[in-house]
Amino acid sequence: MVEMALILPLLVAIVIGTLEFGFVFDHHLTLEYATREGARSGAALANGGVGAPSCAGASDVDPKIIAAVQRVLTSPGSPIILDNVSEIHIYNSGDDGEELDVNVWRHSAGMGPVVDGVPLNFIEYSVAWPACGRNNTSANGGPQSIGVSLTYTYAWQTPISFLLGGTGLTMTDRTVMQLNPTN
Numbered sequence: 001m002v003e004m005a006l007i008l009p010l011l012v013a014i015v016i017g018t019l020e021f022g023f024v025f026d027h028h029l030t031l032e033y034a035t036r037e038g039a040r041s042g043a044a045l046a047n048g049g050v051g052a053p054s055c056a057g058a059s060d061v062d063p064k065i066i067a068a069v070q071r072v073l074t075s076p077g078s079p080i081i082l083d084n085v086s087e088i089h090i091y092n093s094g095d096d097g098e099e100l101d102v103n104v105w106r107h108s109a110g111m112g113p114v115v116d117g118v119p120l121n122f123i124e125y126s127v128a129w130p131a132c133g134r135n136n137t138s139a140n141g142g143p144q145s146i147g148v149s150l151t152y153t154y155a156w157q158t159p160i161s162f163l164l165g166g167t168g169l170t171m172t173d174r175t176v177m178q179l180n181p182t183n
Contacts (some may be wrong), residue, residue, distance in 0.1 A: 016023045016158045023165055026079050028171060031152055034072035034080075035175040038148035041068040042090060046179035048141070060115075061131035065148065066105055066122050067115035082121055083107065084153045084168075092129045093147040093176040101129035130136035136179035143181045149174030 042065045069088055073080045087106055091099040105112075105122040112120030136143045154169040161167070 010149050013160075013163070015075070016160050018158045020156065020158045022096060022150045023079070024154060024169065024171075027152070027154050028173065029076050029149060030080050031171060031173040032175070033172045034069045035148045037072050038065045038069040038088070038090070039146055039175040039177040041065050042146040042148060043177040043180050045131070046134050046146075058132040060101055062127075063107075063113045063120060065090055066112070066120050067118065069148065069150065070118075070120060070122070080114065080152065081155065083109070084121075084155065085150055087123055087125075087151045089147070089174075090129070091147045091149070092134075093145040097147065097174070098178050099147060099149070103127050103129055108148065134179055136181055143179040145176050147174055147176040147179045154183065 037138060042061070045061045045169055068090060070082075072078065073082055073085065085107055089099060090103040090105070092101040096105045104125040106125045108121060108123040110119045110121055112123045114120070134144055134146065134180050149175060153167075154171050156168060
């Protein structure tokens with residue numbers, strides 16, 4: 001009886017910790033998929049989605065990237081709480097993946113632009129890398145790379161929060177892809 005009383009709290013902590021790790025991992029996989037989908041969309045829509053030098057439709061590029069991210073985050077089975085996504089960055093990626101020119105989108109609960117009939121839950125906060133200025137030609141050093149990153153606050157799902165403290169865990173993920181070249 002005494003041995004059980006000593007071992008039981010440890011076993012419960014291990015089971016709850018394992019369960020919480022599974023929840024964190026599930027959230028992280030969804031965030032990875034969302035940034036990958038956004039970067040894939042951005043790579044395909046290089047230079048405004050049309051060939052150089054025209055940039056007709058370039059104003060729709062970043063909202064389409066955000067819409068791709070949002071579709072993953074709000075898809076059936078997604079564990080993500082959209083209100084906990086604070087920012088999404090669309091950026092010109094340097095050679096080592098650093099964020100050079102960053103377009104910041106912040107959570108706004110349905111106040112963003114409408115893409116394919118669906119209002120975005122993010123609004124454009126700042127623009128440092130216009131869609132029309134994205135180089136996808138093989139001249140001048142080759143195509144640039146586009147990055148999409150997001151910041152998410154994971155809310156603890158189990159009582160382990162009493163041991164770990166705080167209200168959650170800040171998670172970030174990013175994906176970088178080369179812009180689809182035109183020649």
